[in-house]
Amino acid sequence: MLSIEKxxxxxxxxxxxxxxxxxxxxxxxxWGTLYSSILALAISTPVALGIAIFISELCPSGLRxxxxxxxxxxxxxxxxxxxxxxIFVLVPVVRSFEVALPxxxxxxxxxxxxxxxVGMLSAxxxxxxxxxxxxxxxxxxxxxxxxxxxxxxxxALGATRFEAISAALYYARTGIVGAIMLGxxxxxxxxxxxxxxxxxxxxxxxxxxxxxxTMAAVIANQFREAADELYLHxxxxxxxxxxxxxxIVNALSRLLIWSMKPHRQTAKARATVVKNVAAA
Amino acid sequence: xRGTLWRKTVSWLFVAFxxxxxxxxxxxxxxxxxxxxxxxxxxxxxxxxxxxxxxVGEVGGGMxxxxxxxxxLVGLGSMFAIPIGILSGVYMAEYQGTRSASAIxxxxxxxxxxxxxxxxxxxxxxAVLPFQQFSALAGGLALGIMMIPIIARTTEELxxxxxxxxxxxxxALGATRARAVFTxxxxxxxxxxxxxxVLALARIAGETAPLLFTALGxxxxxxxxxxxxxxxxxxxxxxxxxxxxxxHRQAWAGALVLVSIVLLCSIFARVAxxxxxxxxxxx
Amino acid sequence: xxxxxxxxxxxxxxxxxxASVAAQNVQINGAGAxxxxxxxxxxxxxxxxxxPNVAINYQSIGSGGGIRQITNQxxxxxxxxxxxxxxxxxxxxxxxxxxxxxxxADVPVYNIPNFxxxxxxxxxxxxxxxxxxxxxxxxxxxxxxxxxxxxxATNITVVHRAEGSGTTYIWVDYLxxxxxxxxxxxxxxxxxxxxxxxxxxxxxxxxxxxxxxPGAIGYVELIYALQNKISYGSVQNMAGDFVxxxxxxxxxxxxxxxxxxxxxxxxxxxxxxxxxxYPISSFTWxxxxxxxKDKNQAKIMVDFVKWALADGQKFAGPLGYAPLPAEVxxxxxxxxxxxxxx
Numbered sequence: 001m002l003s004i005e006k007x008x009x010x011x012x013x014x015x016x017x018x019x020x021x022x023x024x025x026x027x028x029x030x031w032g033t034l035y036s037s038i039l040a041l042a043i044s045t046p047v048a049l050g051i052a053i054f055i056s057e058l059c060p061s062g063l064r065x066x067x068x069x070x071x072x073x074x075x076x077x078x079x080x081x082x083x084x085x086x087i088f089v090l091v092p093v094v095r096s097f098e099v100a101l102p103x104x105x106x107x108x109x110x111x112x113x114x115x116x117x118v119g120m121l122s123a124x125x126x127x128x129x130x131x132x133x134x135x136x137x138x139x140x141x142x143x144x145x146x147x148x149x150x151x152x153x154x155x156a157l158g159a160t161r162f163e164a165i166s167a168a169l170y171y172a173r174t175g176i177v178g179a180i181m182l183g184x185x186x187x188x189x190x191x192x193x194x195x196x197x198x199x200x201x202x203x204x205x206x207x208x209x210x211x212x213x214t215m216a217a218v219i220a221n222q223f224r225e226a227a228d229e230l231y232l233h234x235x236x237x238x239x240x241x242x243x244x245x246x247x248i249v250n251a252l253s254r255l256l257i258w259s260m261k262p263h264r265q266t267a268k269a270r271a272t273v274v275k276n277v278a279a280a
Numbered sequence: 281x282r283g284t285l286w287r288k289t290v291s292w293l294f295v296a297f298x299x300x301x302x303x304x305x306x307x308x309x310x311x312x313x314x315x316x317x318x319x320x321x322x323x324x325x326x327x328x329x330x331x332x333x334x335x336v337g338e339v340g341g342g343m344x345x346x347x348x349x350x351x352x353l354v355g356l357g358s359m360f361a362i363p364i365g366i367l368s369g370v371y372m373a374e375y376q377g378t379r380s381a382s383a384i385x386x387x388x389x390x391x392x393x394x395x396x397x398x399x400x401x402x403x404x405x406x407a408v409l410p411f412q413q414f415s416a417l418a419g420g421l422a423l424g425i426m427m428i429p430i431i432a433r434t435t436e437e438l439x440x441x442x443x444x445x446x447x448x449x450x451x452a453l454g455a456t457r458a459r460a461v462f463t464x465x466x467x468x469x470x471x472x473x474x475x476x477x478v479l480a481l482a483r484i485a486g487e488t489a490p491l492l493f494t495a496l497g498x499x500x501x502x503x504x505x506x507x508x509x510x511x512x513x514x515x516x517x518x519x520x521x522x523x524x525x526x527x528h529r530q531a532w533a534g535a536l537v538l539v540s541i542v543l544l545c546s547i548f549a550r551v552a553x554x555x556x557x558x559x560x561x562x563x
Numbered sequence: 564x565x566x567x568x569x570x571x572x573x574x575x576x577x578x579x580x581x582a583s584v585a586a587q588n589v590q591i592n593g594a595g596a597x598x599x600x601x602x603x604x605x606x607x608x609x610x611x612x613x614x615p616n617v618a619i620n621y622q623s624i625g626s627g628g629g630i631r632q633i634t635n636q637x638x639x640x641x642x643x644x645x646x647x648x649x650x651x652x653x654x655x656x657x658x659x660x661x662x663x664x665x666x667x668a669d670v671p672v673y674n675i676p677n678f679x680x681x682x683x684x685x686x687x688x689x690x691x692x693x694x695x696x697x698x699x700x701x702x703x704x705x706x707x708x709x710x711x712x713x714x715x716a717t718n719i720t721v722v723h724r725a726e727g728s729g730t731t732y733i734w735v736d737y738l739x740x741x742x743x744x745x746x747x748x749x750x751x752x753x754x755x756x757x758x759x760x761x762x763x764x765x766x767x768x769x770x771x772x773x774x775x776x777p778g779a780i781g782y783v784e785l786i787y788a789l790q791n792k793i794s795y796g797s798v799q800n801m802a803g804d805f806v807x808x809x810x811x812x813x814x815x816x817x818x819x820x821x822x823x824x825x826x827x828x829x830x831x832x833x834x835x836x837x838x839x840x841y842p843i844s845s846f847t848w849x850x851x852x853x854x855x856k857d858k859n860q861a862k863i864m865v866d867f868v869k870w871a872l873a874d875g876q877k878f879a880g881p882l883g884y885a886p887l888p889a890e891v892x893x894x895x896x897x898x899x900x901x902x903x904x905x
Contacts, residue, residue, distance in 0.1 A: 054298040058295055074309050080535070081535045084532070191489040199762065216489075226627070497622045507590050
């Protein structure tokens with residue numbers, strides 16, 4: 001592959017994407033993909049876990065089916081519809097927020113940058129909403145597989161709901177991590193909704209307001225017209241790395257989730273429940 | 281020693297946060313549906329369903345070519361994915377526990393997670409470049425590849441659920457293994473498998489990225505398999521990023537049609553699963 | 564099960580019918596520039612009214628896309644506003660010919676809060692804005708050319724194309740001629756490394772972003788500014804006049820080049836000399852193989868181009884383009900003869 005021959009690993013260290021001179025550095029896309037996905041995870045994980053816990057542990061049984069249906073609906077909405085809503089509804093709202101931010105806060109690097117509306121913040125928000133149903137449905141499944149004796153034991157010892165659920169979460173921790181990683185894998189590969197709201201500008205910056213770019217979005221934008229072989233191979237190399245990274249993340253998450261299947265009453269789990277209650 | 285009051289407060293806050301997260305997740309959902317339905321309905325009219333796009337900048341026209349395009353692409357994808365998906369599912373269910381079955385399951389699950397843009401690039405390389413033609417077939421192939429894992433896993437899980445007595449009964453009557461599976465077990469699992477297929481359809485009907493490099497697009501009404509074809513998703517994308525008000529309106533209408541298709545499929549799947557569960561429980 | 568069988572049968576029938584209907588109708592696929600998309604889509608629609616069995620499907624994916632896809636032969640014709648370079652021509656499997664179709668203009672569009680008027684820009688000023696050196700609308704460099712305009716202290720947001728584009732080519736070709744710094748720092752190509760700004764998809768995307776972002780400035784083909792009622796400014800030409808893009812000013816820009824057209828029609832008319840010439844004008848070209856594989860489609864396309872060069876030109880003005888000079892049309896009709904139809 002021409003881009004590997006020409007650049008080797010420095011392809012991923014360079015931040016200069018210049019089709020004119022044939023100098024390709026893919027760091028901005030790697031940065032944008034990772035930054036947007038990690039931000040999306042940070043926003044979505046607490047919400048998704050909260051939903052999973054609510055549905056599996058706390059909610060009245062009549063509400064359970066409708067809530068499950070509604071969260072799955074979030075997953076069913078096509079990404080182009082998210083993108084459409086993003087352009088016309090989310091971006092103006094984010095822009096007014098960015099414009100209204102007091103100037104004193106603009107000194108902080110993450111709030112620097114022009115208040116365009118399109119940019120990392122909008123992309124992270126949309127990705128977060130798209131990822132929530134994936135993480136929450138797997139987390140729900142994982143919590144279901146925690147043996148009921150665990151919880152009943154905790155309550156019998158006088159645990160509050162928080163303590164009992166924490167014990168269940170601890171027991172299910174590998175599966176929960178797997179659920180989070182699944183969401184991560186989903187966010188890494190999302191193309192359309194992101195390219196419509198992120199601003200499509202390759203740059204490496206921590207600013208939430210600045211327009212940035214992701215690996216999936218640059219392929220969608222530039223693949224059809226990479227006019228020379230080096231350009232095309234550079235884009236294909238980006239696609240290849242995206243493929244491998246999502247492969248690894250998804251495989252890891254599957255392994256973690258599968259490891260939850262056999263029911264294991266570990267001494268550690270029992271000890272945790274006792275510890276939490278005894279601390280009271 | 282932490283007081284009971286403290287523990288109870290923490291617990292109560294936790295429960296409140298949990299409930300709050302449900303609301304937080306439902307807000308964007310309501311928001312999106314509100315806008316899609318609100319703005320989409322205004323633009324839905326007979327012209328939208330029967331007309332084709334007008335020259336750039338002129339008001340009017342419709343998306344009939346895109347709607348038919350999506351239906352055709354989904355149909356082509358199903359024709360490709362259903363046989364392969366079901367056969368893989370059968371293999372995984374019949375040879376449960378073997379390494380090959382686990383390997384296939386792993387492969388199906390990872391294929392599920394491959395970004396759709398990567399699949400689009402792959403299919404461009406194998407189905408567009410060699411034939412020097414963007415086509416509905418290539419688009420259908422890309423969508424089909426995405427359907428396979430969903431159908432395979434659903435088939436496998438449902439086949440496992442079929443009581444082994446059915447399979448054993450067929451074998452006892454002298455059927456070969458293959459016959460037992462295909463004439464007895466599979467039909468028993470059929471309703472559930474159809475549900476899985478419907479869910480897969482709903483998922484790919486909303487895909488855009490893989491179609492950008494395979495089916496390309498077409499402003500005319502066509503049902504040809506070897507020509508580029510329009511699709512709701514790509515058309516909505518093109519209209520959304522344009523500066524024309526009329527095209528924005530049509531984009532919302534297209535989004536409404538897409539969401540309706542997906543909603544109908546999901547409701548169908550849910551009702552079907554519910555009835556299947558009731559049948560299985562014997563009520 | 565019966566309904567599923569019926570559905571499959573219906574689909575099979577539809578495909579067969581579709582294929583047979585398609586055999587009588589001819590579909591020709593092309594892709595490329597968004598710059599001429601409004602007039603091309605009008606032309607293909609009008610041509611279809613004259614020849615109802617011909618469907619020319621044009622996908623506006625950008626000039627870079629047009630060049631790439633015709634090189635790969637995945638489309639029958641391409642369209643670009645940035646002529647193919649010698650390297651690109653050599654990379655193609657056969658000889659590709661350029662045919663100018665209309666003249667068009669890139670205009671600087673902007674969205675300034677509380678300001679709806681017409682701004683004057685010099686070439687150097689535009690270069691400085693796009694280089695990121697002028698960052699606020701109330702910068703003295705802008706005020707110098709626009710005495711009397713009250714401009715706010717809003718930040719300037721540059722909007723450019725996210726993908727390979729002939730509209731970009733025309734714009735940066737002009738900037739390179741008027742700004743040595745631009746020429747060395749950025750250069751000329753269908754896709755460049757932008758010093759600053761946000762990327763939109765297609766002329767449509769840039770127009771959309773500019774109209775939605777207060778403080779934005781971008782460049783689009785004239786028709787996109789007109790159809791979407793976005794404010795655009797005048798640009799100073801070589802003779803020193805501030806000229807707004809229009810049919811007359813664009814035609815004036817082509818006047819000098821018309822007499823000295825190179826045989827392959829690849830010529831740049833940005834920063835053209837002459838009073839009243841609009842400095843960011845350009846031809847836009849259709850790309851066709853000299854010896855195409857599908858002779859049937861070739862016959863139709865040649866007929867279409869002849870129609871476009873004659874009757875089609877009358878649609879140019881109302882859509883914000885300018886018709887080709889008569890000398891150029893004559894040369895093109897001669898060149899069309901070289902396309903091998905058998």
